Amino acid sequence: SQQGEEDPQALSIQEGENATMNCSYKTSINNLQWYRQNSGRGLVHLILIRSNEREKHSGRLRVTLDTSKKSSSLLITASRAADTASYFCATVIPKAAGNKLTFGGGTRVLVKP
Amino acid sequence: GAGVSQSPSNKVTEKGKDVELRCDPISGHTALYWYRQSLGQGLEFLIYFQGNSAPDKSGLPSDRFSAERTGGSVSTLTIQRTQQEDSAVYLCASSLGRVMETQYFGPGTRLLVL
Numbered sequence: 001s002q003q004g005e006e007d008p009q010a011l012s013i014q015e016g017e018n019a020t021m022n023c024s025y026k027t028s029i030n031n032l033q034w035y036r037q038n039s040g041r042g043l044v045h046l047i048l049i050r051s052n053e054r055e056k057h058s059g060r061l062r063v064t065l066d067t068s069k070k071s072s073s074l075l076i077t078a079s080r081a082a083d084t085a086s087y088f089c090a091t092v093i094p095k096a097a098g099n100k101l102t103f104g105g106g107t108r109v110l111v112k113p
Numbered sequence: 114g115a116g117v118s119q120s121p122s123n124k125v126t127e128k129g130k131d132v133e134l135r136c137d138p139i140s141g142h143t144a145l146y147w148y149r150q151s152l153g154q155g156l157e158f159l160i161y162f163q164g165n166s167a168p169d170k171s172g173l174p175s176d177r178f179s180a181e182r183t184g185g186s187v188s189t190l191t192i193q194r195t196q197q198e199d200s201a202v203y204l205c206a207s208s209l210g211r212v213m214e215t216q217y218f219g220p221g222t223r224l225l226v227l
Contacts, residue, residue, distance in 0.1 A: 033215070035218075041202070041220050041221050041223075042117075042204065042218045042219055042220040042221055043204065043206075043218040044218070045215050045216065045217065045218075048215060088156065090156075099144070099208065099214060099216065100146070100158050100161055100169070100172075101146075101148070101156075101158065101206075101216060102158065103148075103155060103156035103157075104155075105155050106155070106156075
């Protein structure tokens with residue numbers, strides 16, 4: 001079963017706008033990661049935030065983590081058509097097999113030029 | 114450097130046949146993971162290899178699924194007597210194996226069972 005639930009399931013925005021998606025999870029975590037997937041193929045790692053961190057930035061990406069609410073958000077600023085993809089959050093649970101990732105259902109983002 | 118590679122990219126097979134999917138991890142990565150992505154189940158963990166330790170097979174959906182990792186590098190995922198519900202994209206990932214380490218994914222193998 002999936003650990004994370006993502007919201008919204010789909011998002012359509014104009015180029016230049018910001019895109020925000022949220023991820024909620026159920027159990028305590030070691031870290032939470034965000035991945036991007038284009039055309040249903042390989043996943044590209046975007047950013048990792050540890051359980052003792054609250055916010056992290058990488059280029060146009062901003063990730064927040066609220067462990068008290070068991071939720072995270074990914075913000076893409078000044079979106080581009082190339083940002084069109086599916087975005088997944090994934091959690092690593094303490095004592096899980098290695099760093100086994102448990103994924104959310106994903107948010108499909110469409111950035112219209 | 115080279116990333117994770119998987120072969121074949123696409124595989125179409127008939128129900129009941131066996132298939133083998135291959136993963137070449139990034140050189141030096143001791144941890145290797147297989148995941149499956151299907152429409153109904155999303156992204157699911159299948160199996161995990163770490164060095165010479167016994168693999169964690171807790172995610173394998175049935176005994177028709179098996180995997181091995183030879184020489185701590187290349188891994189093969191085998192599905193015997195394939196069923197239509199096995200149709201999915203099979204993704205392999207590798208990492209350095211340390212705690213909180215990023216996993217790097219291959220492009221996946223898209224399996225279609227007719």
